[in-house]
Amino acid sequence: MSLTSAAPLLVLLNEKDDNIKSYALQSINDVIDAEWSEVSNYISNIEALSDESSFTGRKMAALIASKVYYNLGEYNLAVRFALTAEECFDINEKSQYVETIVSKSIEMYIKKQTKNNQAAETNIEIDPKLTTIFERMLQKCVEASEFKLALGIALEGYRLDIVESILKTRIAEDAESSSLKLLNYVLTATSSTVSSSTFRTEILKSLFKLILSMNNVDYFTASKVVVNLNELEFAVDLFEALKKDNCKNISYQIAFDLVSSGSQGLLTSLIKTLSENNFDPVLLDILSGLPTCDYYNTFLHENKNIDIGLLNKTKSSLDGKFSLFHTGVSVANGFMHAGTTDNSFIKANLPWLGKAQNWAKFTATASLGVIHKGNLTDGQKVMGPYLPGSRSSSRYIKGGSLYGLGLLYAGFGKDILEYLLNMIDENSGTVGDEDVDVLLHGASLGAGLAAMGSHDVYAFETLREVIFHDTATSGDAAALGIGLTMLGSGDQDCTESMNTFAHETNHGNIKRSLAMSIAMINYGCEEKADEWIEKLLEDEDSTIRYGGAFTIALAYVGTSNNKAVKKLLHIAVSDSNDDVRRAAVISLGFVLCRDYTTVPRIVELLSKSHNAHVRCGTAFALGIACAGRALDEALDVLEPLIKDPVDFVRQAAMIAQALITIQQTDKSNPRVTEINKNFLNVVTSKHQEALAKFGACIAQGIANAGGRNVTIQLENNETGTLDTKSIIGLVMFAQFWYWYPLSHFLSLSFTPTAVIAVRDSDLAIPKVELNCFAKQGAFSYPKMFEEEANKEVEKVATAVLSTTARAKARAKKTKKDKEEKEEKVPSKEQEPTEVPKQNSSEALLDEYSKNKYSAKPYKIENLTRVLPQQSRYVSFVKNSRFAPVRKSKNTSGIIVVSDSAPDEPIELIETIRERNDVNAPVPAPFKVEDEVDFDNL
Numbered sequence: 061m062s063l064t065s066a067a068p069l070l071v072l073l074n075e076k077d078d079n080i081k082s083y084a085l086q087s088i089n090d091v092i093d094a095e096w097s098e099v100s101n102y103i104s105n106i107e108a109l110s111d112e113s114s115f116t117g118r119k120m121a122a123l124i125a126s127k128v129y130y131n132l133g134e135y136n137l138a139v140r141f142a143l144t145a146e147e148c149f150d151i152n153e154k155s156q157y158v159e160t161i162v163s164k165s166i167e168m169y170i171k172k173q174t175k176n177n178q179a180a181e182t183n184i185e186i187d188p189k190l191t192t193i194f195e196r197m198l199q200k201c202v203e204a205s206e207f208k209l210a211l212g213i214a215l216e217g218y219r220l221d222i223v224e225s226i227l228k229t230r231i232a233e234d235a236e237s238s239s240l241k242l243l244n245y246v247l248t249a250t251s252s253t254v255s256s257s258t259f260r261t262e263i264l265k266s267l268f269k270l271i272l273s274m275n276n277v278d279y280f281t282a283s284k285v286v287v288n289l290n291e292l293e294f295a296v297d298l299f300e301a302l303k304k305d306n307c308k309n310i311s312y313q314i315a316f317d318l319v320s321s322g323s324q325g326l327l328t329s330l331i332k333t334l335s336e337n338n339f340d341p342v343l344l345d346i347l348s349g350l351p352t353c354d355y356y357n358t359f360l361h362e363n364k365n366i367d368i369g370l371l372n373k374t375k376s377s378l379d380g381k382f383s384l385f386h387t388g389v390s391v392a393n394g395f396m397h398a399g400t401t402d403n404s405f406i407k408a409n410l411p412w413l414g415k416a417q418n419w420a421k422f423t424a425t426a427s428l429g430v431i432h433k434g435n436l437t438d439g440q441k442v443m444g445p446y447l448p449g450s451r452s453s454s455r456y457i458k459g460g461s462l463y464g465l466g467l468l469y470a471g472f473g474k475d476i477l478e479y480l481l482n483m484i485d486e487n488s489g490t491v492g493d494e495d496v497d498v499l500l501h502g503a504s505l506g507a508g509l510a511a512m513g514s515h516d517v518y519a520f521e522t523l524r525e526v527i528f529h530d531t532a533t534s535g536d537a538a539a540l541g542i543g544l545t546m547l548g549s550g551d552q553d554c555t556e557s558m559n560t561f562a563h564e565t566n567h568g569n570i571k572r573s574l575a576m577s578i579a580m581i582n583y584g585c586e587e588k589a590d591e592w593i594e595k596l597l598e599d600e601d602s603t604i605r606y607g608g609a610f611t612i613a614l615a616y617v618g619t620s621n622n623k624a625v626k627k628l629l630h631i632a633v634s635d636s637n638d639d640v641r642r643a644a645v646i647s648l649g650f651v652l653c654r655d656y657t658t659v660p661r662i663v664e665l666l667s668k669s670h671n672a673h674v675r676c677g678t679a680f681a682l683g684i685a686c687a688g689r690a691l692d693e694a695l696d697v698l699e700p701l702i703k704d705p706v707d708f709v710r711q712a713a714m715i716a717q718a719l720i721t722i723q724q725t726d727k728s729n730p731r732v733t734e735i736n737k738n739f740l741n742v743v744t745s746k747h748q749e750a751l752a753k754f755g756a757c758i759a760q761g762i763a764n765a766g767g768r769n770v771t772i773q774l775e776n777n778e779t780g781t782l783d784t785k786s787i788i789g790l791v792m793f794a795q796f797w798y799w800y801p802l803s804h805f806l807s808l809s810f811t812p813t814a815v816i817a818v819r820d821s822d823l824a825i826p827k828v829e830l831n832c833f834a835k836q837g838a839f840s841y842p843k844m845f846e847e848e849a850n851k852e853v854e855k856v857a858t859a860v861l862s863t864t865a866r867a868k869a870r871a872k873k874t875k876k877d878k879e880e881k882e883e884k885v886p887s888k889e890q891e892p893t894e895v896p897k898q899n900s901s902e903a904l905l906d907e908y909s910k911n912k913y914s915a916k917p918y919k920i921e922n923l924t925r926v927l928p929q930q931s932r933y934v935s936f937v938k939n940s941r942f943a944p945v946r947k948s949k950n951t952s953g954i955i956v957v958s959d960s961a962p963d964e965p966i967e968l969i970e971t972i973r974e975r976n977d978v979n980a981p982v983p984a985p986f987k988v989e990d991e992v993d994f995d996n997l
Contacts, residue, residue: 066095070102073109081109082117089124093157096131103128110144119148130157135164143189151196162197166213169194173218177256178587198222208245215249218259220266227270240278243271247284251780252654255621257586264289272301279307280946283314287321287779290548292329295322299334299343308340309820309945313956315346320953321776323513323548323784324471342823349472351823353434354973355954358825359814359923360399361972364767370740370845371396371405374757377744380415384800387423388754390416391803392761394427398807400767401432401442401972422460422502423801429464430807437973439468440476448483448499455495459502463801466506470808471785473510480507481522488525500526500534505801508541513784519545520554527561527570535570536799540792543577547788550585555592568603572798575607580788582615589615597627602637609640613647614791618774618782620655625662632666638673645677646794649684650787653774659685660693667697672706679709683716684790687772687809688928690724695731702738707748711755714739718759723771723813723927725842732842736763740845758803768841769925770810777928777950786811815926815934817942817957825969826959828942830951831917834933838912839926923969926952941966 069091072084085106092099099106106128109121126141126149142149142161151162169191172184194217201210207226214222223246231239247267254260264285271282279302286294295318302311318327331347345351371393378385389412393405406413406428416424425446432442446452446461462483469476483503490496504523511519523545526538539558546554555578562574575596582589589611596608609631616624628651631644645666652659659682667678679701686694698720701713717735726733742748742756774786789808796803818825913933920926926934931952936944941964942957959966 066091066098070099073102073105078115078117081115082120085109085117085120085124089120089127092124092127096128099124100128100132107141110141119145123148126161127157130160135160136168139164139168139190143187143193146189151193151200162193165190165193166197166217170213170217174255177218177259194219195222202226207242211242211246212249212253215246215254215263218256220259220262223263224266224270231270231274236274236276239274240281243267243278244281247281247288248780251288255586255619257584257588261289265294268294268297272297277301277305279310279314283317284779284781287318287776287781290323290326292326292333295326295330296333299330299339300337303339308343309956309958311340311343312346312820312823313945315343316352316954316956317776317778319347319349319352321779321781321783324473324511325514328474328514346823350436350973351818352954353436353472354971355816355818355825355923356812356814357399357401357434357973358969358971359812359816360766360769361401362923363769363814363925364397364400364402365769365841366396366400366402366405366767367764367844368405369847370760370764373740373845373847374743374760375409375412378753378757380412382750383417383420384750384754385757386412386416386420387800387803388757390420390424390427391800392757394430394804394807395758395761395765395810396767397431398766398770398810399431399433399812401435402767403428403431406431418456419801421454421456422463422498423804425457425460426464426467426502426801426804428461429467430804432468433470433807433810434472435468435972436472436475438976439465440479443468455498459498459500460801462499462502462506463804464502464506466509467804467807470509471512473512474514477507477510477514477516477519480510481519484522484526488522488529494533497531497533501537504534504537504541508537508544511541511545512788513544513547515546515549515551524557527574530565530567530570532567532569535565535567536573539570539573539577543573543580544788546577546581548583548585548784549581550588551581555581559592559595562604562607563601569798571601571603572606575604576610576791576795577607579607579610579614580791582611583784583788584617584782585615586619586621593627597631602635602640605631605635605637605640606643609643609647610791612644613650614787617650617787618654620652620658624651629662632674632677638671641671642673642677645674646680646684649681650791653685653782653787656685656689656691657693660691660697664697667701672704672709675701675704675706675709676712679712679716680794683712683719684774684794687719687774687790688722690721690729692729692731694720695735707751708755710742710752714742714752714755714759715762718762719772722762722765723768725840727838727840728929736760736842739763762806766810766812769814770812771928772809773811773928774809778948778953783809783811785809813925813927813952815920815922815924815931815952816954817922817936817944818954819942820945820956820958821962825923825971826942826957827967827969828922828940829919829937830922830934831937832920832930832934833914833917834912834930835914836918839930928952 066088069084069087072080075081088099103125106121106125109115110118110125112118122141122144126138126145129138129141139161149161151158169186172186175184198210198213201213207230211223211226214226227239227242227246230242246263250260250263254263268282268285268289271277271285279298282298286298298314299311302314327347327349331344335344374392375389378389380386380389397403397405413424428443432439435442443461443465444450446457448458452458462480465476465480466473480503484500484507487496487500504526507519507523520542523538523541527535529535542554542558558574558577558581562571565571578592578596582592593608593611593615596604596611599605599608609628612624612628625648628644628647632641635641635644645663648663649659652662663678663681666674669675679698682694682697695717698713698716701709702717704710704713721729721732721735724732739756739760742752743760772786774783775781776783786809789805792802792805815830816825817828920934931950934951936942936951941961942959944955944957
């Protein structure tokens, strides 16, 4: 017989006999789900019973109290009493109550653990019973073979001991392929979800040891851990293990990966340590970056598809007498020829070059460094005719050449750094002289680029001396140079000195550069930078707050950290200064660059702001986060900004469009044709403002960058790590708002889109063919610009009679109806295709892949262009002579291949370095005179 009321049982709770009270509680528990509302009236009595230590039924009382509070929606109290109930709370019971309590318990545990791990001074005590529930739940997952779920929850709860225990057990008991999948899962989760950098480092170190402990070590997974850690000790251990296992070809592939994703400081230290231990010279050569740069220069030179016609049209449309336009064409030319070592456009346009004045001349000379980017062997010879000590008398050419030298050696500058620092030392005694200041400006930027990420103490001290002279021109560049040199160091003393001098100087540009320097020093530091972020953002000086916004951007780059995003959004709508608000919106693009699909939704409202600077920042944020992604949702948000009434908003929107659609064609994205057409229309229009024309010109350079053979990727595909050079290139490029020569920094973000297979025996490039399972022409270059023949001269509008207008309208409507009728009947040649769902990037991608795939492949040659979206269709020919040492879904980049027939002859592709070293001397560089003699050209 069932009770219709709990009242009789509740009365028994007033009895003195503990056995009766225990019986009553047990009976109440049986009906609590139906009678909880009635029981809730006696909750104070039940709580009192749960507190009586001498009462044997106190745990059951606690369980009942927990269930009452659960039904009342008071989950914190429900969890508290469930913990007190101990074994009476059955974690294995299949009920919504138990599921909710366990879920809330885990949430509470994770929340407390997070606070303890993210704030050094915080030490919240965690109830051991809460810990027990957390651990019991994870054990339940393990028993059910839900290993990924258990590992994910353990990571969120900062329980490295549980992660290690699960992984060690799986390595011992499962097949290596299964345990390796779990290791890779933890690695991916660590990079994307763990918010504490300290805890992340602990996990990575543990993972590295676990991977090396396996019988068959997956060295490529181990190398991903090394790149994420960026610590010398682990890199050395990795190469020592490879040497011990005699895996020479794998060590070569990993070395190439490190060059593309590791910091210059790590590579320099690694070369030094390995050379002291008599490692393979070939490996050391790879780590120097020389082969990588040589391969990419050769690829870009041999495959350049530069739209010279478009560049000439732009040059002729923009009057070179105006410094802004001359600078725009210089930058666009540098981008279009970046890394190709082809300076033929400059040679063919010496009269135009002669129009450059002052800083435009500085920028034009520096563009040679962009064009010859990566030409490490002959870089100094190429820039020689313009460097100090040459016949050139212009201080702007001398300064520009030193800046260009830094751009040429960016990230690989250990061989040129001493020269640049000596140039600063020799001239810093005469700071204040205008000639010397321009020279020091170029040398300081060059030195920063050459020492980027090296944390070189001598470079830091040399550049700091220039700042101490407090001269606007040279101090500005020296501050940026320090930020580049100390990139990611998190050095507190360095940050403190930059902050101190920022408050002492009266020069706004030095102050801003020092604030940006602090941002770069704190690159990737995450919560360790929070104290400095707060200090910068609370400053009364808006220029310092500007640096604070970018400090958030770089400290939390790619993390999608919720706290960082909220802070930036708050600054974007509340700061009193337009520059700070613009910087905050731009910074959103960096923080969310890994979660780029969310950016259009987050900034859509900001794109409609009444404040033009916020709208401008929105465009840059989209361009940065979605660079190279061709995301339609991002282009949708930019569409109205292209027609914005404010010129600098249109400028930013066009640059953003170019960043997003770089290396896209009308076949991969139908919008590209119209976008490029608009760039040209703006450049050639007589009615557009100068800033808009400049933006369109730069956008053309980006859209055609590197001979149309480079893209922009903020994440390394193989290692899953952020591409630091690309990020810094974009950060510094965004500063062209204040200083146009900084536009050249974008060249750091250009990644060649090539497939380069190199033989493991000698790093030579064999002439081999690969399969491409795509429809031929799907990834071909877009058409070159062609001047319209017999283009009609613009005429003054004439009056049109109303009868004539009506007749034309009728004729137009008849033609349109006829065309629509024809479209409804598909031709035999063109079958109707299923239209993908609108506003769904995944559906578009699936449709795109389906339309591009071909069961019958066509052949592509080694050292040719392979777009990111094309790489999934490319593979080595099965059972062919050459096979990659690493199996990968995407065939692109530098791939080390093993040769199954090394004694058989094979034709090799000669690189630029080999060509210059063996077959011919370096060609004499041309000389740009300060004053061009037009009569004798």
